[in-house]
Amino acid sequence: MKSINGARISLLLLFLVGIMACKMDDNGPPSPVMIGNSGNNEPDTASNKPLSNKLRIRVGSTTFTATLLENATVTAFKARLPMTVSMSELNGNEKLYNFPTGPNAGPLPTNSSNPGTIQTGDLMLYGSSTLVLFYKTFPTAYSYTKLGQIDKPAGLETALGSGSVTVSFDLL
Template identity: 60%
Template sequence: MKNATIILLPLLLLTSSLMTCNMDDMQTANPVSMENNDTNSDITGNKLRIRVGSSTFSATLLDTPTAKAFKARLPITISMSELNGNEKFYSFPTDLPTRAANPGMVQTGDLMLYGSNTLVLFYKSFSTSYSYTKIGRVDNPAGLAAALGLGNVTVTFDQL
């Protein structure tokens, strides 16, 4: 019995250390965002440049079918219309894929799709009862409201 314990103890320690290594590898290879369990956790390295007059902003696109379809249309220069004193919008002639949900709160710098073809760039935060499909977000929206102004504006979107 003493010999069995001497043999089993090292095997048990070896098995335990191998399992710990494999769990560490899995956590490193596939991190899970604890921030939000929806499309916010799907942020990729897809960078976007947004130009409004002499101002330039960088944004990060989500890794979603909608963001990929939007990215396929770049570069694009569009005339965005003012709406509600908090957003600019543009209606594409064709639809993009959607997965609309109510975000509850829209944040300054959010880039979303309303319906299946209306691109919306928000320059003020507010609570909402509307549903949108998230596309991405301006990385640092400071100065975005001033750049967009109060009326219609020409905006260029292209990849960084």
């Protein structure tokens, strides 16, 4: 009888220790420290600044500003910035760039849907590794994960020209 009670006490103590070890603070996990927070809660770990939802897109001497959405794909995209890439022409309405694959690269998370109509200045992800910048409005049957939209796309088609073009992306 004594050993049964001892075993029960040991199990009870083990249970209580397990419960206490798993208990989360009522306030949730700690938040990262933000310096100069402009309302965005995503930290830039390299410089301790919040990551902006504004993107600068440079094509030659022309600069455009885009507003990024808040989703997992955009968060993964921001982690790759700044970047300068050669974008290829496709279909006379878009430029595309295929992200490299490998241990420090690979696909981005997706949540694709069919937008019905692509708008001039849409920045999207096709599949999980193709960045697409659209410079014409047109109907589409394809699905994309939207990253954002150029705020004032006037002149985008002219700036991108025909054929491949070098484009720089960085956060403001």
